[in-house]
């Protein structure tokens with residue numbers, strides 16, 4: 001089917017205390033791994049790109065591959081732009097058919113952040129595209145975005161409420177103890193904070209930095225209102241390991257062999273994460289017919 005808006009996916013998941021898994025992809029094989037994994041489990045899925053991925057792969061290539069892949073399958077697939085600080089890039093995303101975007105004004109002060117996010121919401125909503133915003137600062141590394149522990153700051157519930165009201169965003173990414181990249185120790189999520197924020201706002205929450213978070217913590221966060229779970233690093237690691245294993249043979253030079261192995265390794269994690277988000281079979285609730 002054609003790409004779908006993530007609005008209905010996330011809202012339906014939110015109502016049922018599930019979450020839509022959102023996977024960061026980098027190339028053809030990672031797109032295939034995510035969509036094949038989702039199709040095998042009949043789960044809706046969000047494919048997402050960072051600005052760094054667009055720089056590497058090119059927005060037209062990414063959009064064309066994801067749209068072609070979506071048409072091949074009958075599960076609901078959304079295409080989302082992750083952590084985008086640039087209004088112009090968001091315009092480009094809308095131009096090529098992204099179905100949701102995250103505008104990241106984390107480097108602005110509150111007033112400028114609100115102004116930037118509002119302008120994106122106005123434009124995106126005009127073409128039925130959903131907008132994710134972030135308040136508080138999630139730590140860690142993603143692309144060339146690096147927030148060290150000292151600069152990371154937890155989301156303040158009252159500020160979250162104000163931010164949602166001031167901007168009109170559809171989903172809110174919150175800083176509650178997770179970070180992008182892998183953790184040195186076990187991450188401690190502030191569940192009370194999630195609960196408090198969710199009790200004060202009426203939009204679904206988004207969990208960033210889900211790689212390396214224990215399954216039980218992710219499940220508890222979903223039960224408290226996290227309806228989109230972002231996963232990047234936990235796909236990159238098995239991909240790199242699979243490629244290294246194949247290339248350990250010095251005579252190996254066939255990209256179909258090492259990238260094929262990478263695709264299988266990524267697909268396995270994708271399926272584990274779909275089960276964690278409790279969306280196996282959820283595609284059937286979006287008009288997908290059982291065969």
Ligand code: 13P
Nearest residue numbers: 181208209211230232233
């Ligand atoms: P991880 O790399 O920790 O999975 O974070 C992904 C993410 O939050 C993307 O925005």
